[in-house]
Amino acid sequence: xNEIIQKKFKASDYKSKLKPVWCPGCGDxxxxxxxxxxxxxxxxxxxxxxxxxxxxxxxxxxxxTNSYGFHTIHGRGLAVATGVKxxxxxLTVIAAGGxxxxxxxxxxxxxxxxxxxxxxxxxxxxxxxxxxxxxxPSPTTDPSWDSALSPxxxxxxxxxxxxxxxxxxxxxxxxxxxxxxxxxAKVIADAIEHPGFSFVQILSPCVTFRxxxxxxxxxxxxxxxxxxxxxxxAARRLMSDDGFNTGVLYRGSRxxxxxxxxxxxxxxEEIQKQFEV
Amino acid sequence: MTDGDQNTSVSVAxxxxxxxxxxxxxxxxxxxxxxxxxxxxxxxxxxxxxxxxEAAALLRLSGKPVHCVDDTFDILVAVDWKGAERFxxxxxxxxxxxxxTDPATGDIPEILTDSGARIVEVPIGELAASVEGGRANMVIxxxxxxxxxxxxxxxxxxxxxxxxxxxDAAVKASREAVxxxxxxxxxITSPVTVSPSDxxxxxxxISGNQAAGFGALRGGIRFxxxxxxxxxxxxxxxxxxxxxxVGGTLVQAEDELASINMAIGASFGGRPSLTATSGPGLxxxxxxxxxxxxxxxxxxxxxxxxxxxxTGVPTKSEQTDLNIAVYGLHGDAPHIVTAATSVEDCIFTTxxxxxxxxxxxxxxxxxxxxxxxxxxxxxxxxxxxxxxxQRLVESEPDESYLRYAVTADGxxxxxxxxxxxxxxxxxxxxxxxxGLPSTLMExxxxxxxxxxxxxxxxxxxxxxxxxxxxxxxxxxxxTWGSTTNAVREAIERLNGEGxxxxxxxMRLLSPAVPEQFDQTLMGAKRVLVVEQSHSGQFLKLLRAxxxxxxxxxxxxxxxxxxxxxxxxxxxxxxxxxx
Numbered sequence: 001x002n003e004i005i006q007k008k009f010k011a012s013d014y015k016s017k018l019k020p021v022w023c024p025g026c027g028d029x030x031x032x033x034x035x036x037x038x039x040x041x042x043x044x045x046x047x048x049x050x051x052x053x054x055x056x057x058x059x060x061x062x063x064x065t066n067s068y069g070f071h072t073i074h075g076r077g078l079a080v081a082t083g084v085k086x087x088x089x090x091l092t093v094i095a096a097g098g099x100x101x102x103x104x105x106x107x108x109x110x111x112x113x114x115x116x117x118x119x120x121x122x123x124x125x126x127x128x129x130x131x132x133x134x135x136x137p138s139p140t141t142d143p144s145w146d147s148a149l150s151p152x153x154x155x156x157x158x159x160x161x162x163x164x165x166x167x168x169x170x171x172x173x174x175x176x177x178x179x180x181x182x183x184x185a186k187v188i189a190d191a192i193e194h195p196g197f198s199f200v201q202i203l204s205p206c207v208t209f210r211x212x213x214x215x216x217x218x219x220x221x222x223x224x225x226x227x228x229x230x231x232x233x234a235a236r237r238l239m240s241d242d243g244f245n246t247g248v249l250y251r252g253s254r255x256x257x258x259x260x261x262x263x264x265x266x267x268x269e270e271i272q273k274q275f276e277v
Numbered sequence: 278m279t280d281g282d283q284n285t286s287v288s289v290a291x292x293x294x295x296x297x298x299x300x301x302x303x304x305x306x307x308x309x310x311x312x313x314x315x316x317x318x319x320x321x322x323x324x325x326x327x328x329x330x331e332a333a334a335l336l337r338l339s340g341k342p343v344h345c346v347d348d349t350f351d352i353l354v355a356v357d358w359k360g361a362e363r364f365x366x367x368x369x370x371x372x373x374x375x376x377x378t379d380p381a382t383g384d385i386p387e388i389l390t391d392s393g394a395r396i397v398e399v400p401i402g403e404l405a406a407s408v409e410g411g412r413a414n415m416v417i418x419x420x421x422x423x424x425x426x427x428x429x430x431x432x433x434x435x436x437x438x439x440x441x442x443x444x445d446a447a448v449k450a451s452r453e454a455v456x457x458x459x460x461x462x463x464x465i466t467s468p469v470t471v472s473p474s475d476x477x478x479x480x481x482x483i484s485g486n487q488a489a490g491f492g493a494l495r496g497g498i499r500f501x502x503x504x505x506x507x508x509x510x511x512x513x514x515x516x517x518x519x520x521x522x523v524g525g526t527l528v529q530a531e532d533e534l535a536s537i538n539m540a541i542g543a544s545f546g547g548r549p550s551l552t553a554t555s556g557p558g559l560x561x562x563x564x565x566x567x568x569x570x571x572x573x574x575x576x577x578x579x580x581x582x583x584x585x586x587x588t589g590v591p592t593k594s595e596q597t598d599l600n601i602a603v604y605g606l607h608g609d610a611p612h613i614v615t616a617a618t619s620v621e622d623c624i625f626t627t628x629x630x631x632x633x634x635x636x637x638x639x640x641x642x643x644x645x646x647x648x649x650x651x652x653x654x655x656x657x658x659x660x661x662x663x664x665x666x667q668r669l670v671e672s673e674p675d676e677s678y679l680r681y682a683v684t685a686d687g688x689x690x691x692x693x694x695x696x697x698x699x700x701x702x703x704x705x706x707x708x709x710x711x712g713l714p715s716t717l718m719e720x721x722x723x724x725x726x727x728x729x730x731x732x733x734x735x736x737x738x739x740x741x742x743x744x745x746x747x748x749x750x751x752x753x754x755x756t757w758g759s760t761t762n763a764v765r766e767a768i769e770r771l772n773g774e775g776x777x778x779x780x781x782x783m784r785l786l787s788p789a790v791p792e793q794f795d796q797t798l799m800g801a802k803r804v805l806v807v808e809q810s811h812s813g814q815f816l817k818l819l820r821a822x823x824x825x826x827x828x829x830x831x832x833x834x835x836x837x838x839x840x841x842x843x844x845x846x847x848x849x850x851x852x853x854x855x
Contacts (some may be wrong), residue, residue, distance in 0.1 A: 045697070046700060047695055047696060047697045047698070047700055048694070048695055050545075050546075050694050052542065055705075062702045063702040063704070063712075063713060063714065066700055067700060068545075068692075068694040068695075068699075068700050068701070068702075069700075069701070069702030069703065070542065070545055070572070070702065070703045070704075071702055071703070071704045071705065071706060071714075072538065072541075072568060072705060073538075073564050073565065073568050073705050075534075076535070076538040076565065076568075079530070079534065079535040079536075079542065080538045080539065080541055080542035081542060082528065082535075082539050082542060083502065083528075083538065083539035083540060083541060083542025083543035083544075083545070083546065084542040084543065084545060084546045084694070085542075086526060086528055086539070086543060087500050087542070087543035087546035087547065087548040087550070088546040088547065088548075088694060088695070090695070091546070091694055091695065108531055108532060108534075108535075109531065109534075111531070112530075112531035112535070259526045259528065260521050260526060261521065261524050261525060261526045262520070262521030262522055262523065262524050262525065262526070263521070263522065263523070264523065264524030266522040266523040266524065267523075268494065268495055268523070270522070271491070271519055271522055271523070272481075272491065275481040275482060275483045275487070276479060276480075276481060276658075277308055277311040277312065277481070277482045277655070
């Protein structure tokens with residue numbers, strides 16, 4: 001073991017100097033740290049990574065990294081990310097956002113990104129609340145959570161992102177806790193390396209509107225069983241888990257979305273022959 | 278209609294239902310006409326049914342280029358009359374017109390017989406049945422070809438080309454059915470014929486939707502995100518197999534929200550990108566288009582208009598997405614709106630718009646419509662034009678690099694992902710020159726100024742409008758889009774009667790170009806504004822942005838009835854000078 005590996009990039013090389021808008025104690029600070037650690041682990045050039053987000057507290061993340069970034073519009077991060085990846089397959093594409101952005105307004109793109117299986121990593125910082133608009137229930141909020149917009153709670157069953165990801169064809173499904181920076185970084189690195197669409201739900205507490213989530217750090221636990229590549233088994237586990245099970249919970253081998261950009265040397269004169277009678 | 282030798286054209290409507298094959302007959306006739314050295318235009322009118330609805334192939338053939346439909350049809354032939362009353366209003370006939378009907382297939386709708394057209398009965402079904410494997414649509418192909426003076430030989434060639442792969446029996450059956458049609462035409466006096474031309478130059482047969490796709494490809498589009506919608510789907514279907522031939526690709530999106538945003542993502546990655554849609558899809562794309570404007574990411578949207586509002590009249594044409602294209606974005610969001618003026622101009626306008634979007638790093642909406650998009654036209658091969666996607670890219674940024682630097686012309690060099698040191702975050706949030714979110718009044722003002730300046734002060738050259746006619750004309754017709762062609766033909770007829778009139782068909786609908794407009798309309802005393810919109814969207818756009826000289830009159834109506842040259846001629850003639 002004499003081989004000396006020269007670490008070229010440090011975690012700080014992946015971070016920008018911009019100060020986040022997040023509240024002190026927000027779980028998203030840890031997620032940012034985990035992303036930079038994962039990129040450090042993989043030694044990816046910052047300029048070859050694109051971080052694409054929607055709108056919401058967590059969607060502010062692109063500008064806090066030293067990657068190329070796109071802070072798009074509410075719910076559309078995955079669509080923009082898909083365009084970036086197909087146009088520039090050599091880039092590492094990370095889509096990021098929150099639970100409202102990804103599962104409510106962007107829900108259709110979530111289903112179809114899982115299905116399309118484009119090679120990218122989707123990180124959802126799930127705090128079960130709309131934070132930027134000051135505390136409204138999101139699709140993952142408990143039905144009885146009281147708020148000004150839905151007094152007494154929504155009464156609606158929470159959305160189950162991991163089960164839906166599996167049913168929609170996602171190939172890599174994981175859950176982590178933002179407070180576990182190292183564990184999250186490892187899963188993100190794993191997700192980036194996995195071909196196809198990788199989905200990582202990060203439980204990231206909102207200290208401002210969901211102070212009750214402080215207890216999460218005591219509730220989360222590593223999955224008791226090893227990861228599976230059997231979707232039926234994964235479905236049973238995901239349906240019955242307590243929502244605090246962490247780790248890579250499903251890893252399939254479905255082929256990533258394939259597309260051909262053909263031959264750049266083709267010429268228009270050949271194409272226009274089809275119009276000649 | 279016959280207006281002297283040069284202007285002779287013949288208009289034919291072939292109608293039928295339930296897979297009767299009238300579109301096939303129409304397409305074959307158009308190709309045969311091309312072989313005979315003619316020009317032509319075929320439009321279609323169909324019902325909303327997926328299969329088996331009423332359908333009509335509407336053709337106009339002539340020895341000179343044809344760009345619009347005529348006032349009336351010379352010949353109307355029906356395989357059957359099922360559902361024909363639903364589009365009979367779109368097939369105006371005159372007393373000189375000829376209706377050919379098979380009495381076994383039902384009664385002719387009254388709205389057609391009211392015209393006083395001559396009616397001739399031909400047992401089309403029986404003639405088809407007399408040939409083994411014969412079909413009625415081939416009988417009417419022969420019948421009409423004979424009546425208008427087309428030789429059988431080019432038709433036989435097309436049959437061999439189109440049906441060859443179905444085997445000799447199919448070719449033989451079709452040829453015999455066509456011959457039966459030719460024979461049946463023997464005793465019928467035709468209202469009008471065209472003279473096949475010796476001019477056998479190379480011609481193209483192309484639809485407006487294909488033309489838009491071709492123009493986009495020629496302009497450098499290499500990524501398309503697609504969500505199907507009538508009547509724009511053919512733009513996407515044409516591009517799908519052709520993009521990979523030049524290093525491009527198409528992704529089918531889950532909805533229009535995805536397609537516009539995928540296109541923006543691909544363009545951010547450095548590939549000139551496009552999507553195509555129609556009214557309802559354009560409505561869904563508006564927020565994304567605003568993102569392209571704010572983040573200064575070039576993107577092209579081809580919007581093939583259909584009747585609106587809401588789901589409207591999906592299969593028929595109207596010029597009513599002008600308002601949303603120009604005004605649909607929230608905030609002050611300068612962008613480009615262009616419109617093609619004919620089937621073949623769909624090539625030029627789309628190619629030019631790719632160039633504009635890329636040069637100015639903004640969104641360009643190209644308006645076409647169902648009439649042009651789904652019409653097939655025989656055209657002269659178009660000139661090769663030099664407009665290409667040429668984006669101002671910074672490939673070696675140093676530490677002072679600012680993605681949204683405030684520049685004199687408003688365009689800032691863009692770095693592409695993969696370029697070391699050029700990292701920035703594109704944003705729909707207002708930002709400072711570095712691209713970082715900002716709510717400062719100065720940043721908002723400077724960035725708004727810059728985004729406005731790059732679009733408002735760009736040199737659009739002469740392409741902002743097609744202007745035809747003498748400088749001193751006191752009478753001007755202002756129009757846009759597919760209506761241009763009816764106006765052009767109306768002006769030709771007026772010129773023939775000694776009335777001079779200038780045509781101004783606007784290709785650039787946003788931003789406004791008041792200097793060019795004023796210069797072009799200098800001296801005008803009467804201005805007629807022609808459009809296919811119930812509320813007069815174009816008239817209002819002109820009123821809001823331009824000084825309209827002299828007396829202004831609006832001639833407009835909603836779709837689907839196409840504006841025809843004769844009604845414009847009449848409007849001008851009946852416009853008594855105050």
